[in-house]
Amino acid sequence: MSGSEPPMNPHDTKTTLEYVNPVYSGYFADPFVWEYGREYFAIGTGPMESGGQVEAGERLAEGLLAQLRVFPLLRSDDFVTWHSVSGALLPLAAHVGDTYWAPEVAYYDGNFYLYYSVGHSDSQHQLRVAVSNNPLGPYEDTGKTLVNPTAVPFAIDPHPFQDEDGQWYLFYARDFLDTDGGARPGTGLVVEKMLDMTTLAGDARTVLRPRADWQRFKKDRPMGGATWDWHTLEGPHVRKHDGRYYCFYSGGNWETAQYGVDYGVADTIMGSYSDAGSDGGPRVLSTVQGHVTGPGHNSIVIGPDRQTEYLAYHAWNPELTARRMCLDTLHWTTDGPRCDGPTWTPQSISAVRSWQSML
Numbered sequence: 001m002s003g004s005e006p007p008m009n010p011h012d013t014k015t016t017l018e019y020v021n022p023v024y025s026g027y028f029a030d031p032f033v034w035e036y037g038r039e040y041f042a043i044g045t046g047p048m049e050s051g052g053q054v055e056a057g058e059r060l061a062e063g064l065l066a067q068l069r070v071f072p073l074l075r076s077d078d079f080v081t082w083h084s085v086s087g088a089l090l091p092l093a094a095h096v097g098d099t100y101w102a103p104e105v106a107y108y109d110g111n112f113y114l115y116y117s118v119g120h121s122d123s124q125h126q127l128r129v130a131v132s133n134n135p136l137g138p139y140e141d142t143g144k145t146l147v148n149p150t151a152v153p154f155a156i157d158p159h160p161f162q163d164e165d166g167q168w169y170l171f172y173a174r175d176f177l178d179t180d181g182g183a184r185p186g187t188g189l190v191v192e193k194m195l196d197m198t199t200l201a202g203d204a205r206t207v208l209r210p211r212a213d214w215q216r217f218k219k220d221r222p223m224g225g226a227t228w229d230w231h232t233l234e235g236p237h238v239r240k241h242d243g244r245y246y247c248f249y250s251g252g253n254w255e256t257a258q259y260g261v262d263y264g265v266a267d268t269i270m271g272s273y274s275d276a277g278s279d280g281g282p283r284v285l286s287t288v289q290g291h292v293t294g295p296g297h298n299s300i301v302i303g304p305d306r307q308t309e310y311l312a313y314h315a316w317n318p319e320l321t322a323r324r325m326c327l328d329t330l331h332w333t334t335d336g337p338r339c340d341g342p343t344w345t346p347q348s349i350s351a352v353r354s355w356q357s358m359l
Helices: none
Strands: 013-019 029-036 039-045 070-076 083-089 099-108 111-121 124-132 140-145 155-162 168-176 186-196 205-208 216-223 226-241 244-251 260-266 293-302 309-316 323-333 336-339 347-353
Touching: 029 309, 029 323, 039 099, 070 099, 083 099, 083 111, 083 124, 099 155, 111 155, 124 155, 155 226, 168 226, 205 244, 205 260, 226 293, 244 293, 244 336, 260 336, 293 323
Parallel strands: 029 099, 029 293, 186 226, 260 293
Antiparallel strands: 013 347, 029 039, 039 070, 070 083, 099 111, 111 124, 124 140, 155 168, 168 186, 186 205, 216 226, 226 244, 244 260, 293 309, 309 323, 323 336
16 A cells, blocks of 8 residues: 555655664564555554563553553654554453454545454454544544454454455455365455445455465364364465465464465455465465574565565564564565565665655
8 A cells, every 4th residue: 555655756866775674673563564655654463452472571561551552553764764653543442352453554535444353362353443544543443343243253364455446355364163175174364345444245255274284373272162273374465466366374373483474366356266385384484493483474565666565574583572573575486476585684675765855
């Protein structure tokens, strides 16, 4: 999402920037990065709302969450230097939930729409949307759920996608307990058409279900009154490339080195999608032992040269106490999308410097 940025001015100049992952030192999981008005913004899951994943020294007094906005927001004018700005959303009533996960923002018709999930546990989460006329909020919740929580008690990781004809769709993750077609019980991905920015059509179609060993979340997991060999696909993010739809996803257990990013591809937005070739492990991002652990939950953004695509994702710090935001180049190869990362050494990127910023 780029908003309404102006075209490149002939007086703009090119420069080279350097960065080292992570690009932000604070806790910042599930990063969604977008550009608007020639500035970059990022929103993610923070230490308070993630459900106890807080670094030593950062734990806040119980009840403080209710006084502060959830979902940390970052801002950058060069793509590589990020500054904390505020939180995006005031917490809802306690009965709605106390964990807030995986926000994403869509810009449409002058407003910014914040999609997120909220709930009380890893089996009860609902999708909601909040609205603001400013990318930094504050965002106001619309007061309704997007998916019926009685029919779908666990729905997370909403990803809004606008196709070239202007139609919006919402991809998200939900639980499945069946094994139809050889799928494994666990969390999978679905897509629904949107009637407007706050209403779904109710025509959910399955995008992808877990089928590979590396996508296992936990063995012997108690769920719904039974015990399962539970598998997980989550964090959908869609990119249309050369007329085909690529649904990137994160698979496995987000707390472990087995977590990584892969994708499925389809000829139409509603599918069917295939991630054939993923059996051996994630093809886009995976752990590099001794350097980067558990990279995942990506979004895609155009870099400051206005043509290179980057994956924004999180990875664990060495102590495994915090997930932090990273950036690496996305490439389209004859074998499909691939990433230069995860990287942990200095990286050089090209940027276009606006002549206006030099005045």
